[in-house]
Amino acid sequence: MSEPMTQPVPEPAPLEPAPGIVPPESVPEPGSVPEPGMPPDPLPEPPPGAIPPQVGHDEILPESVPGTRAGGDVPDLLALPEEAPAPPPPPGSYEVPVSTYRFQLTPDFGFDKVAELAPYLRDLGVSHVYLSPILQAVPESRHGYDVTDHSRVREEFGGVEGLRELSATLAQHGIGVVVDIVPNHMTIPVPESGNAQLWSVLKDGPESPYASWFDIDWSVEDGDGGDSGGSGDGGRVNMPVLGDAGEAVADGDVLRYHDHEFPLPDTHYRLVDWRRGPGYRRFFDVSSLIGVRVEDPEVFDATHAVILSLVEEGAVQGLRVDHPDGLAEPRGYLSRLRERSGVWTVAEKILVGSERLPADWECDGTTGYDTLNRITGLFVDPAGKEPLVELFTLHTGVPDDYAAVVRESKAEVLDLFFGAEIDRLHAVVGSDRRTLVELLAAMPVYRAYAVPGEPVPELSVRIVEEAGRVAAGRLPEGAPVAEVVKRVLTGPAEAVTRFQQTCGPVMAKGVEDTALYRWYPLSCLNEVGGEPDRFGGPVEEFHAFCRELAPGTMTTLSTHDTKRSEDVRARLAVLSELPVEWAAAVGEWSSKVSFDPALDYLAWQNLMASWPIGPDRFFDYLFKAAREAKTSISWATPDPAYERGIRDFAVRAVEECGASVAEFAARIEPYARSNSLGQKLVQLMLPGVPDLYWGNEITDFSLVDPDNRRPVDFPLRRRMLSAAQAHASQAHPGEAHPSPATSSLTWDEAKLAITARALDLRRRMDPEAPYVPIEAGEHAIAFARGERAVTVATRLPVGLERRGGWGSTTLTLPRGTWRDLLSGAEYTGRIPLAHLLSVHPVALLERG
Numbered sequence: 001m002s003e004p005m006t007q008p009v010p011e012p013a014p015l016e017p018a019p020g021i022v023p024p025e026s027v028p029e030p031g032s033v034p035e036p037g038m039p040p041d042p043l044p045e046p047p048p049g050a051i052p053p054q055v056g057h058d059e060i061l062p063e064s065v066p067g068t069r070a071g072g073d074v075p076d077l078l079a080l081p082e083e084a085p086a087p088p089p090p091p092g093s094y095e096v097p098v099s100t101y102r103f104q105l106t107p108d109f110g111f112d113k114v115a116e117l118a119p120y121l122r123d124l125g126v127s128h129v130y131l132s133p134i135l136q137a138v139p140e141s142r143h144g145y146d147v148t149d150h151s152r153v154r155e156e157f158g159g160v161e162g163l164r165e166l167s168a169t170l171a172q173h174g175i176g177v178v179v180d181i182v183p184n185h186m187t188i189p190v191p192e193s194g195n196a197q198l199w200s201v202l203k204d205g206p207e208s209p210y211a212s213w214f215d216i217d218w219s220v221e222d223g224d225g226g227d228s229g230g231s232g233d234g235g236r237v238n239m240p241v242l243g244d245a246g247e248a249v250a251d252g253d254v255l256r257y258h259d260h261e262f263p264l265p266d267t268h269y270r271l272v273d274w275r276r277g278p279g280y281r282r283f284f285d286v287s288s289l290i291g292v293r294v295e296d297p298e299v300f301d302a303t304h305a306v307i308l309s310l311v312e313e314g315a316v317q318g319l320r321v322d323h324p325d326g327l328a329e330p331r332g333y334l335s336r337l338r339e340r341s342g343v344w345t346v347a348e349k350i351l352v353g354s355e356r357l358p359a360d361w362e363c364d365g366t367t368g369y370d371t372l373n374r375i376t377g378l379f380v381d382p383a384g385k386e387p388l389v390e391l392f393t394l395h396t397g398v399p400d401d402y403a404a405v406v407r408e409s410k411a412e413v414l415d416l417f418f419g420a421e422i423d424r425l426h427a428v429v430g431s432d433r434r435t436l437v438e439l440l441a442a443m444p445v446y447r448a449y450a451v452p453g454e455p456v457p458e459l460s461v462r463i464v465e466e467a468g469r470v471a472a473g474r475l476p477e478g479a480p481v482a483e484v485v486k487r488v489l490t491g492p493a494e495a496v497t498r499f500q501q502t503c504g505p506v507m508a509k510g511v512e513d514t515a516l517y518r519w520y521p522l523s524c525l526n527e528v529g530g531e532p533d534r535f536g537g538p539v540e541e542f543h544a545f546c547r548e549l550a551p552g553t554m555t556t557l558s559t560h561d562t563k564r565s566e567d568v569r570a571r572l573a574v575l576s577e578l579p580v581e582w583a584a585a586v587g588e589w590s591s592k593v594s595f596d597p598a599l600d601y602l603a604w605q606n607l608m609a610s611w612p613i614g615p616d617r618f619f620d621y622l623f624k625a626a627r628e629a630k631t632s633i634s635w636a637t638p639d640p641a642y643e644r645g646i647r648d649f650a651v652r653a654v655e656e657c658g659a660s661v662a663e664f665a666a667r668i669e670p671y672a673r674s675n676s677l678g679q680k681l682v683q684l685m686l687p688g689v690p691d692l693y694w695g696n697e698i699t700d701f702s703l704v705d706p707d708n709r710r711p712v713d714f715p716l717r718r719r720m721l722s723a724a725q726a727h728a729s730q731a732h733p734g735e736a737h738p739s740p741a742t743s744s745l746t747w748d749e750a751k752l753a754i755t756a757r758a759l760d761l762r763r764r765m766d767p768e769a770p771y772v773p774i775e776a777g778e779h780a781i782a783f784a785r786g787e788r789a790v791t792v793a794t795r796l797p798v799g800l801e802r803r804g805g806w807g808s809t810t811l812t813l814p815r816g817t818w819r820d821l822l823s824g825a826e827y828t829g830r831i832p833l834a835h836l837l838s839v840h841p842v843a844l845l846e847r848g
Helices: 111-116 118-124 159-172 196-207 297-312 330-341 369-378 382-396 402-417 419-429 433-442 458-472 481-490 493-512 539-547 566-575 579-592 597-609 615-629 640-685 714-731 747-764 797-802
Strands: 100-103 128-131 135-137 147-153 176-181 185-187 237-242 249-251 254-257 260-263 269-273 286-291 318-321 344-347 689-693 771-774 780-785 789-794 810-820 826-832 842-847
Touching: 111 118, 111 159, 118 159, 118 714, 118 747, 128 318, 147 159, 147 297, 159 176, 159 297, 176 297, 196 260, 297 330, 318 330, 330 344, 369 539, 369 640, 382 579, 382 597, 402 419, 402 433, 402 493, 419 433, 419 481, 419 493, 433 458, 433 481, 433 493, 458 481, 481 493, 539 771, 539 780, 566 597, 566 640, 579 597, 579 640, 597 615, 597 640, 615 640, 640 689, 640 747, 640 780, 640 789, 640 797, 640 842, 689 747, 714 747, 747 842, 771 810, 780 810, 789 810
Parallel strands: 100 128, 100 689, 128 176, 147 185, 176 318, 237 269, 318 344
Antiparallel strands: 135 147, 185 286, 249 254, 254 260, 771 780, 780 789, 789 842, 810 826, 810 842
16 A cells, blocks of 8 residues: 655655554653654654655555654563463364455544444444554554554554454444454664664664564675675665765764664664665565564564454454565465464465465465456456557557566566565576576566475466566577576575565566556556456356355455555446547547646546546546656656646646546446446355445545545445435335335445345355356346345446347246345246346345
8 A cells, every 4th residue: 555645746755653662561761752642753854865665566655744753762672472372263163254344544543433333334234344454553654554563552543452442342233353464574664763673683683582573684795885685794784765965973872864763883784775675575675664574483473462362362353464475485374373363364365367376375265356356357348458459559659468568567677676686586596697587577476386395386387487488588598597497496495485575576566566557458457466458258257266266255346455446447347338439538638638648548547437536636646656657757766847747737637628527427327337336246245255445335436545545434324324224114114124215226325225235135145155157148247146145237238228228138046036135026937137127237136
């Protein structure tokens, strides 16, 4: 989750420090730690010429709220618990959520705010609340992935007692708690003393009791000043913080550089230019996030003690694991986590194309990007590919070959950002460095699943060998490709592990954060793990995918990391059916306002799909998109003149074309609404655990983070749900599960009704009920879940209208009498779709 800068300026936005780390039941020295709730001291001006670190996987950009901790000694490091939690229940005995509701906790939306919503969540039908990271992070962080202290529940949210109170309140309403955990990395805050374990390592080096926490190479020397990315100077770790102005100044036993501070004497670190690679494994290319070695049992125990204790006491009933691809051995980590926790667990594993989660990973499934992309494709017309790709190339000048753009993007980020990682990997792989780089660039997935000392899975061998063949085509004849492939699959343990840990960052930076911002004929396809050159596919493929879904895997449509919310994508999907009309609209707008061909066409798609949107929000999105694309500016190479041009474009596009954009959005609304309701119902009724991202029970037209972390109007949603329930009960007195009272629902009302009815039905269903496809023709998707529920949704609604509607198309229901929970009508046997879908574009049927 990255925070775009709100003004086009190149100065860094320094991270806020965590409060001092204080042992339980101890009192800090006076002045060493600010009192809770006290404002921080003001920050001095940031280093002139310095620039924010790179941002990957939409994850972390340093927060920009000023503030720092007062000076003083770092408090004693927290004593870790000596005893492990009691053994968990045996695997398979844990509760699997019926559904989850994701909250993005912030300093102004903590545990107490979630607790207030317990009655609403119960009435909506949610079984579990799913919280963003709860451990102590940078105080002003609005995402929580920048953890500074694993020993504390975040004070800004209410601390551990606040979490316990929330859990108890939710339990009274029949709701459990799932939390997001971050095992791969911690933050390097500013000042650096805000991370006590890191401070100890910088102070005492390999002799620190926390030296095993971080993935630091203490052996590499860098006497020639090159960008080896090693520790530098014979055992001193490179800390890339220096800007173009200012000098580090000794202040007692602390070395200060602007807002940064380091322990003196500086015998175990070296301050280097911020552009240099660090001497530690980091999250992607974000030097302010340092990799944590959870493969070490002691580190695992220390960093998971609080989370596991909350599980043991029953305050937490499920876990979501962030970025497992960054770990040395995800399979071993998940096995240890399951053994120690014994609760429902899903992993944020990004799967591409036909890739599937390894069967030996001890988790219940993924966080749902694989399902999200499949559902999106279901509502995209393959016939739109050729005209939309032609339109894209016409407006941008970008080649129509997506694979070529990916190769170029990955090669570029490898050269720009990953020199340190490649050097460290090359040191253990050996052989030819360029061959290693080309192999990384050719890898099509985030991980090859090879484990040191074990036979390599046949599929992994095929993937890496195929990548080797692609790499060979870009290398001089005789390049040692086979040798490098063998070394990264079966060579020294460190070579195998580091290759796995490097593939993910290269994929994320090269594809997610570069290629997806450069190649976008239809940007609803440009999601994490998505394939933007694949426009939909046969319904039969979707059915085959769904039959394989595990009952415990998460399914989703919107997350804190999606590039666009589900309803933005629903609008964009309509363009695949209206390429001619879309081309005319873009032609009109472009004739009035233009800026950069590499950005404009993306801008028009997202302006229309997120409408109504003001110039500030629109600028923030375009500013981030331009930096991610790296064609004119980047996080590392700002250009104030270009950035002023983006702002001017955003303002003029809204002011001069807004009326026409609004008209186009209104024209396609019936089709977008059909897509929105269809994809929502499908997601909620598939096998797995459906997740709702906060606020998306009604329409939400958000763009990439932080736009999708804006406050949610919960009072509106509570009023809407209460009114809907009251009206339904009056219209259908005595019914246990009354359908909506009217057919004339707004888009918001219809989406809320579908969500509530589907979640209510899920509570009565067997979670392992099989997925059974039902034939429904080209313009519908239909399936049964066992003998209890049938889902029907319209797809490709423009084409349906052009052919004159449903005509004689029918659907045959399984035996029995079925009641539509949305319309209240009852059906049996063979039904004309024109009748079944006459009230809503979807139907949710329950057998009586």
